[in-house]
Amino acid sequence: MKSVMIVDDHSAVRMGLKQLVEQIPNLEVIGEASTGEIAYDCYTKLMPDLVIIDLSMPGVGGVESIRKILSRKESPKIIVYTMHDEIIHVRKAMEAGASAYVLKSENVDDLILAIEKVMSSQRYLSEVVAQKLAIESVSEDILPIERLSAREYEVFCFLVKGMKVGEIAKLLAISSKTVATYQTQLKQKLHINSSVDLVIHAVKSGILSLEKQGNSL
Missing domain, CATH: 1.10.10.10 (Winged helix-like DNA-binding domain superfamily/Winged helix DNA-binding domain)
Known part of the structure; x- marks a missing residue:
């Protein structure tokens, strides 16, 4: 059984994610957090195998939280689950060490696929995000x-x-x-x-x- 921690500042989102994750065989949600600070504290105590985290939260946000969590020796897999599809956010999250970037606007099957990929040590990007990155890669314009x-x-x-x-x-x-x-x-x-x-x-x-x-x- 693999353990999961959910980080989002909206309780309804955390509840929905917990129900979704626990429908997947061999996955169990063992912790939740509403801020980056709480997420880091929970991670050090619970040591989950997978963290599903939003980017925009009060206080320390998702990017800094990812960096801090992955600075630990026993680092987990991390999936960013967010509404923000801007390329700058994708790049910074992946540079911080996230294994997947999934948009909340996509079908929940997208998140399930991301979980399967990440738990198999693969990377994953939502289709919209992947397309934007592909377009940017052939463009000479860099912000x-x-x-x-x-x-x-x-x-x-x-x-x-x-x-x-x-x-x-x-x-x-x-x-x-x-x-x-x-x-x-x-x-x-x-x-x-x-x-x-x-x-x-x-x-x-x-x-x-x-x-x-x-x-x-």
């Missing part, structure tokens, strides 16, 4: 934000949310000096100097809609 490292991207999302350097440092458990360094680096890469420029880049990359909800990636 500047895609050049950010995983940590720079996380700091960028928090800055767009309006958080201060000290607040970000506390949330990510790193020093304010380190956050300030990431802030300088991302501004240089994006060629921005003001909060207005931050918002413009957030709109272009599809991040701003998440921040309006008070959630982070």
Whole structure:
């Protein structure tokens, strides 16, 4: 029997996912979490084989949660299950270590297939996401934000949310000096100097809609 943990800030979604997962032979849901912080704590205690996680959640978002969970020696398989189909989010999640990226807008059979693939040590992308990646791969247009490292991207999302350097440092458990360094680096890469420029880049990359909800990636 393989164990599963579900991470989503909506209880109805967690309930639905639990019912779906437990219909699959040899899978058992042993834990749930509504935020990235709780997810990490639950993972260290329960050590599930598979984590199904949303990207946009209060506090530490999905990308940072994936990175933290996979920093452990006994790392699980991770499936991102989200409504966000923007390529930048797909890239950052997969770079953080996710094994699959599934859209909530797709049929639930898509998630079941992703689970089967991932538990067989394969990768999986929803068809819509795979098509977008294929189109982008033949395009020479690369958004500047895609050049950010995983940590720079996380700091960028928090800055767009309006958080201060000290607040970000506390949330990510790193020093304010380190956050300030990431802030300088991302501004240089994006060629921005003001909060207005931050918002413009957030709109272009599809991040701003998440921040309006008070959630982070």
